[in-house]
Amino acid sequence: MNLTPPDQSIHKPNEVCVEDSKADLMLPCFRRDMYEESLSSYHSAPLISHLLRKTIHNKRSIINNNQLYMPASSIAGSSMLESRPTLTESAQDDWSNLSSKDSQLESASPECPLSEHVQAKRARVENIIRGMASSPSDKSHAERENAESEVSRYGREVYKENKRKQKLPQHQEHNHAAISASNNDANASREEECHKLRKQLQSMQRLLHQLQEKFLQMYDHSNTESEEKGEQKDGHELDVSVNSDNTLENKDSWKVAGGCSSLQRDQKSLQEMLKYELSRAISESVDLVFRRLSVILENQSPQLHLCQSPERTNMEKQEQQACSRETSDLETATKPRPAECYESTPSHSPEHQTEALSLVVRKPPLNPLGSVSHAVKRPYPLHQSPFQFSHSTPLHDSQILQHLLKYGPHANFSGISCLPTSLDRSSTDSSVALSWDSIAMRSKFNRCITSQLIKWFSNFREFYYIQMEKFARQAIMDGVSDVKDISVTRDSEVFRALNMHYNKANDFQVPERFLEVAEITLHEFYNAISLSKDSDPSWKKAIYKIICKLDSEVPDQFKSSSYM
DNA sequence: CAGTAGCCTG
DNA sequence: CAGGCTACTG
Numbered sequence: 001m002n003l004t005p006p007d008q009s010i011h012k013p014n015e016v017c018v019e020d021s022k023a024d025l026m027l028p029c030f031r032r033d034m035y036e037e038s039l040s041s042y043h044s045a046p047l048i049s050h051l052l053r054k055t056i057h058n059k060r061s062i063i064n065n066n067q068l069y070m071p072a073s074s075i076a077g078s079s080m081l082e083s084r085p086t087l088t089e090s091a092q093d094d095w096s097n098l099s100s101k102d103s104q105l106e107s108a109s110p111e112c113p114l115s116e117h118v119q120a121k122r123a124r125v126e127n128i129i130r131g132m133a134s135s136p137s138d139k140s141h142a143e144r145e146n147a148e149s150e151v152s153r154y155g156r157e158v159y160k161e162n163k164r165k166q167k168l169p170q171h172q173e174h175n176h177a178a179i180s181a182s183n184n185d186a187n188a189s190r191e192e193e194c195h196k197l198r199k200q201l202q203s204m205q206r207l208l209h210q211l212q213e214k215f216l217q218m219y220d221h222s223n224t225e226s227e228e229k230g231e232q233k234d235g236h237e238l239d240v241s242v243n244s245d246n247t248l249e250n251k252d253s254w255k256v257a258g259g260c261s262s263l264q265r266d267q268k269s270l271q272e273m274l275k276y277e278l279s280r281a282i283s284e285s286v287d288l289v290f291r292r293l294s295v296i297l298e299n300q301s302p303q304l305h306l307c308q309s310p311e312r313t314n315m316e317k318q319e320q321q322a323c324s325r326e327t328s329d330l331e332t333a334t335k336p337r338p339a340e341c342y343e344s345t346p347s348h349s350p351e352h353q354t355e356a357l358s359l360v361v362r363k364p365p366l367n368p369l370g371s372v373s374h375a376v377k378r379p380y381p382l383h384q385s386p387f388q389f390s391h392s393t394p395l396h397d398s399q400i401l402q403h404l405l406k407y408g409p410h411a412n413f414s415g416i417s418c419l420p421t422s423l424d425r426s427s428t429d430s431s432v433a434l435s436w437d438s439i440a441m442r443s444k445f446n447r448c449i450t451s452q453l454i455k456w457f458s459n460f461r462e463f464y465y466i467q468m469e470k471f472a473r474q475a476i477m478d479g480v481s482d483v484k485d486i487s488v489t490r491d492s493e494v495f496r497a498l499n500m501h502y503n504k505a506n507d508f509q510v511p512e513r514f515l516e517v518a519e520i521t522l523h524e525f526y527n528a529i530s531l532s533k534d535s536d537p538s539w540k541k542a543i544y545k546i547i548c549k550l551d552s553e554v555p556d557q558f559k560s561s562s563y564m
Numbered sequence: 565c566a567g568t569a570g571c572c573t574g
Numbered sequence: 575c576a577g578g579c580t581a582c583t584g
Binding site: 574 | 575578579580583584
């Protein structure tokens with residue numbers, strides 16, 4: 001028989017697609033509880049993401065003043081750089097785009113200053129900072145932990161504070177403020193909090209200085225003396241101070257101004273200001289590191305370009321790149337790339353890829369029996385060439401998964417063979433993005449991807465059994481009296497429902513074995529329900545036991561220790 | 565006790 | 575699909 005479930009129980013392809021695409025296109029600000037969601041989504045660096053979001057206005061001033069970070073010699077020093085879009089330029093474009101996007105977004109809604117890809121980029125940059133801060137080369141472990149915990153502590157406080165504010169009804173908050181204003185103790189506690197904030201800010205500044213120094217140490221040898229001078233002259237030290245009128249400016253040294261008199265006059269505003277400054281300092285430091293790395297990578301690109309063997313195919317080069325990357329560790333990832341890793345060509349303008357690749361790895365095509373399909377879902381609409389990438393096009397899950405399967409989680413995504421060349425190698429900016437990725441992948445990545453995969457498998461499995469139960473009940477309701485009348489073919493509704501879920505675009509041929517196992521599962525459910533075993537809360541466990549024995553072998557790649 | 569599977573929920 | 579919770583297991 002051909003099981004036909006009630007219409008409402010079937011996923012309609014169009015609905016699913018629309019929903020998916022909506023989800024992909026939806027700006028973060030339109031999502032439920034975006035504030036909290038964004039805080040939790042980058043669990044490695046939720047604090048900084050949160051803080052950075054508040055500093056978007058500052059970004060523009062940095063962009064306008066970008067000579068601050070760009071040594072003139074790095075732009076004019078190479079004739080090759082002059083003949084094509086330089087990374088410096090692309091970085092500027094990037095930030096300009098960022099700025100203009102931000103302003104568009106802000107004008108549309110002041111509540112949603114950041115697009116998803118910008119957030120993703122930031123998350124990666126933050127990852128770098130964390131990675132660098134935890135690099136084993138200099139600071140002691142205890143020191144690093146100390147510094148990190150300072151960041152985390154501050155983040156938690158800000159987060160809690162914001163949570164508290166969100167929870168307080170507005171009138172209550174106003175009352176609270178009014179009461180506090182008349183309470184002498186409140187001033188004292190505020191003063192105390194300001195003091196704490198100052199301390200935290202100073203700690204942050206120390207941390208950021210360490211970061212900068214570390215960065216300089218790592219790259220000084222590759223910079224020319226003139227660059228050094230230019231940078232110093234241009235004030236690459238990330239200095240922030242607070243003016244007496246509570247505006248923030250870059251200064252020649254690290255200061256926390258807005259002294260005691262201001263504190264006494266308006267402790268609350270100072271408190272807010274300190275938080276603001278702290279977030280700004282973090283943001284600027286992140287930007288600085290990003291820009292400096294961009295410059296360095298750009299300065300290296302002429303060598304990298306010359307190094308490519310012309311007779312090698314792109315595929316071979318990519319494979320080679322991926323393999324060489326696989327063996328590199330965090331330190332090599334943050335250091336200038338070996339010559340074979342990157343190639344810059346002038347043929348792609350930065351707008352082809354001005355954003356970092358998404359680190360978000362989504363659903364691989366997987367059958368519920370535990371085996372991963374090696375087919376690739378279309379990451380693009382049918383009418384669109386796979387190589388007409390826009391910067392907002394996410395790297396498809398299955399590409400990433402395939403790459404992970406092939407090269408392991410330590411490999412860089414730039415080795416993915418189906419990546420467009422603009423994304424893969426040529427865009428100087430994408431080189432930066434990829435290096436960010438490679439670093440981010442090394443920093444907590446294994447655990448993340450593993451747990452996420454486990455969760456996906458769990459969800460898929462769950463969906464499979466839900467469908468099986470549903471269709472078994474449907475068969476019973478339809479009066480099927482013999483289990484032998486139930487079969488699963490490619491025309492069966494149950495198969496269509498599953499296929500719609502796991503293999504929406506029919507990218508791979510579902511193996512016959514899947515049909516067999518699905519049929520057995522259906523029979524088991526039918527029998528169990530027929531015998532009223534479903535009155536037992538754990539009645540499904542017996543079925544799970546039977547079916548899991550029919551599972552395909554877990555691919556060897558997943559058994560690798562690199563997935564632990 | 566940490567890690568994991570399974571269930572529930574949004 | 576993902577997060578939270580609970581029960582189970584080594």
